[in-house]
Amino acid sequence: MLFKILVLWFVTSGLAIAYFARRELLISWREPVLHRPVLIIESDDWGAGPPDQSEALGTIAQLLAGFKDCDGRHPVMTLGIVLASADGERITATGSYQRQLISTGTHGSLLETIGNGVEAGVFDIQLHGLEHFWPSALMEASQCDETVRVWLQRAPLSLTEDLPSSLQSRWVNAVSLPAEPLNDKEVLQAVQEETAGFEAIFGDVPGVAVPPTFIWNECVEKAWAAGGVDVVVTPGRRYESRDYDGQPSDAGDLVYNGQLTDIGIVYVVRNSYFEPSIGHMAEQAMAALDFKTRLGQPALLETHRFNFLGSIDKKNRSVEELKRFLEQALVTYPNLAFISTGKLAKILKDRDPGWVEQRLGPRLHFWLRRLGEFPRVRKLAWLSGWILPAGLVWKLTGHS
Numbered sequence: 001m002l003f004k005i006l007v008l009w010f011v012t013s014g015l016a017i018a019y020f021a022r023r024e025l026l027i028s029w030r031e032p033v034l035h036r037p038v039l040i041i042e043s044d045d046w047g048a049g050p051p052d053q054s055e056a057l058g059t060i061a062q063l064l065a066g067f068k069d070c071d072g073r074h075p076v077m078t079l080g081i082v083l084a085s086a087d088g089e090r091i092t093a094t095g096s097y098q099r100q101l102i103s104t105g106t107h108g109s110l111l112e113t114i115g116n117g118v119e120a121g122v123f124d125i126q127l128h129g130l131e132h133f134w135p136s137a138l139m140e141a142s143q144c145d146e147t148v149r150v151w152l153q154r155a156p157l158s159l160t161e162d163l164p165s166s167l168q169s170r171w172v173n174a175v176s177l178p179a180e181p182l183n184d185k186e187v188l189q190a191v192q193e194e195t196a197g198f199e200a201i202f203g204d205v206p207g208v209a210v211p212p213t214f215i216w217n218e219c220v221e222k223a224w225a226a227g228g229v230d231v232v233v234t235p236g237r238r239y240e241s242r243d244y245d246g247q248p249s250d251a252g253d254l255v256y257n258g259q260l261t262d263i264g265i266v267y268v269v270r271n272s273y274f275e276p277s278i279g280h281m282a283e284q285a286m287a288a289l290d291f292k293t294r295l296g297q298p299a300l301l302e303t304h305r306f307n308f309l310g311s312i313d314k315k316n317r318s319v320e321e322l323k324r325f326l327e328q329a330l331v332t333y334p335n336l337a338f339i340s341t342g343k344l345a346k347i348l349k350d351r352d353p354g355w356v357e358q359r360l361g362p363r364l365h366f367w368l369r370r371l372g373e374f375p376r377v378r379k380l381a382w383l384s385g386w387i388l389p390a391g392l393v394w395k396l397t398g399h400s
């Protein structure tokens, strides 16, 4: 009798968990389990703006070239490139929006440093946007916001990082909040311009796109795919707008590393941060690498150019922290792999057996580990008693 009650309890509570936590159960299973730790430093915002970014990138390239993984590959810093900014002088003269695209004429040294870094295998370029804003929204905001007006006048030398945060989003109109969606036709045209601009500057279509401020929608994604993009870097969800408080909103389902969308885009997840200028130390970056490795996931660490620009002191501290982190990472994980985000996406998409676990036992083990990181799933498992059989399977599959 007791046995029957127990079986009935586990069956019904199991079905309830399967229903309420279906997304977590599914994505934790579908996300490939990597055999070895993978580290990528993902940095954004390079390109348009002050041309003196080349010195910082030169220092970073030199640092990265001094490290190698056990296969002889250097650490890769991906550079999310912004191709243009506003041209303040021409805007004042004409009264309408005018852009300045980066070129060998305006940013020759920067483009050379980037090209050399790519050739040396320490940089990989990704599309961040034609601009790091939606031009007509910025023009509209400048009518009533003095800081935006002054910013536009000083452009292209002004930094987009100094704009109000909501106006740094490119794929919504956030002049007033909550943000308004853009017209699909305008989006298609803007994406065509940016993919063509990327190709004109770098000689190839962009393979990886990083949505500015991580706000974008399906229309943007489809247009990117048509322009050659096959990988999109996400924060783990797609946010499509900004709410009354300017916070990212209209989030879709959780997404996972290696998720293939209907139109053939591969998602990767970047939700760990390494911003030394705001206090992130090598130890925190190590904790992020440990966490991701424990879950069989790649560690994509987000950073921005602002850490490496400005005062020499700030730049040196950021470079030093990056150096300490790489030193610690290689000592802790002798089998650590340095690859680019584009290569990672291909490995995940192909479920490459050289990198991705194929055996059922280890996959079950990592599935349970991943599920344990969702507080809701953990709570349901404890309350229902499912923690016992799950713990047993976790233990039994731990040494395969």
Ligand SMILES: [Zn+2]
Residues within 6 Å of the ligand: 044, 045, 128, 132, 212, 213
């Ligand atoms: Zn950015």
